[in-house]
């Protein structure tokens with residue numbers, strides 16, 4: 302059988318979302334960012350919200366997120382995406398506004414902005430990619446870097462006496478009454494992708510229903526930064542990251558609790 | 559019917575924002591401008607015009623909220639005082655880089671550091687030379703009365719949107735705190751979504767209708783050649799401002815042999831100094847730059863060809879004096895340029911300005927001619 306005999310409408314099992322741009326992504330092979338972008342594009346299409354969606358891109362590897370999803374975007378200063386999203390969402394309360402941030406962006410330089418946006422219960426979705434490292438700048442320590450983990454600024458491994466402890470910022474976020482749905486997911490297996498998509502869908506529906514802040518952490522790999530093959534990185538994440546950052550919902554409630 | 563009231567400068571900033579159809583104010587408390595947000599919170603414009611007022615967690619957050627709102631085509635503003643403006647510097651640079659219109663007010667206090675809470679003009683360099691990183695300029699308006707505090711809110715927004723560039727009102731604690739008679743502006747409605755789409759639909763992130771391409775608000779450019787092209791376009795924009803937007807007021811300059819140059823609060827002092835000097839027989843005038851960027855170079859160049867000297871009167875260590883010197887140099891004139899000022903939050907008295915003038919220009923005054931070097 303020839304390839305052309307296979308490419309027929311009746312054989313179609315998967316189609317790229319129309320909201321996802323027809324272009325190559327700049328991410329390293331094996332990186333989780335692309336998978337999460339794909340899920341977001343699919344959900345924006347499924348929920349029919351392309352016309353009211355505004356994304357806020359971070360400074361980090363996902364700075365170019367705006368090249369991949371066909372919606373209006375703003376590119377924020379490093380860590381300030383939740384403040385930028387606040388400005389947009391307050392003036393367009395009927396739009397669906399989300400931030401997309403790495404762990405350096407969200408948990409380090411932007412720790413104040415994320416805490417206060419979540420505490421005010423801004424009606425936005427926060428997508429938080431926790432890969433335990435600064436991908437974009439060449440693999441330095443992040444607040445979420447695990448104890449003993451080697452990065453370019455912790456060449457002997459993260460020493461908690463010197464650098465403090467890996468930060469479970471999502472647990473702190475779940476304590477804030479402004480949030481309604483806080484969850485931690487991953488995208489390293491087909492099953493995890495399905496679960497993550499379900500969580501993101503719920504989070505988006507919450508925002509559309511004006512329930513306050515929804516926060517989805519995605520425990521991710523950075524095989525380039527971790528200096529591992531994609532397969533080894535997935536395995537390392539399962540063995541090391543997920544025990545410290547266990548998957549599942551941290552809060553599923555209403556704003557004010 | 560125009561409404562005339564006795565109001566504080568800071569209160570007027572808030573009232574003018576509501577009346578000019580501002581969509582959002584984001585700020586963080588700091589003396590001597592906290593009355594701006596306090597007035598807004600008392601006025602509750604969200605009930606009247608739908609304007610959003612939000613106390614941010616910091617000036618860093620406030621300016622980035624302004625970025626988000628401005629990026630979606632809304633009239634957004636913030637106000638702060640010196641240390642807070644320093645914190646906003648990164649955000650202001652991003653706004654300039656992403657070519658977003660917004661209004662920033664600096665009700666300046668004495669620095670450096672935590673400094674004093676008394677009025678100062680020591681943020682002149684920060685305001686007119688950029689302030690944050692990268693080659694950019696703000697449109698800088700310097701009111702000298704409570705009336706102008708009112709007028710420049712609307713003017714600031716108009717210029718900001720005309721050039722897609724942040725505008726800054728550089729004022730100080732004296733003007734923020736003083737009460738004066740003010741004729742308030744007429745109410746203008748906020749822009750409708752249709753107006754925003756029609757006027758700013760080519761760049762604002764309003765949500766992408768099927769009929770247009772996505773809008774991306776960003777200051778990031780990867781290629782250096784592309785970035786340089788951007789820089790050149792920005793420079794052209796700043797040049798256009800210099801050509802079209804210069805504003806100043808000349809007071810008794812026609813026959814002047816000596817010209818005081820002062821803006822804002824110090825220009826009010828200098829009006830009196832001109833009277834005192836004239837009573838002594840000295841032909842003194844006053845030039846008051848209203849736009850600090852674009853700086854009124856041309857009029858200084860013209861004056862430089864006929865006067866004996868300029869004295870920049872500032873509540874700082876002498877910052878604007880550099881711009882005056884540049885203009886005089888460009889005019890090829892040998893008119894002398896001096897500086898007199900007080901710092902730390904002290905407003906000079908009209909008499910000390912005249913004394914300084916007499917001392918610094920004693921040669922010219924005694925011999926009636928320019929001193930040559």
Ligand SMILES: Cc1ncc(C[n+]2csc(CCOP(=O)(O)OP(=O)(O)O)c2C)c(N)n1
Nearest residue numbers: 360361362379403404405406434435436437
């Ligand atoms: C004010 C400022 N400080 C530092 C940087 C440099 N910088 C760019 S991205 C980044 C870290 C990004 O890491 P993370 O947020 O974890 O995202 P990732 O790249 O891993 O996806 C840093 C420090 C910057 N752009 N701006």
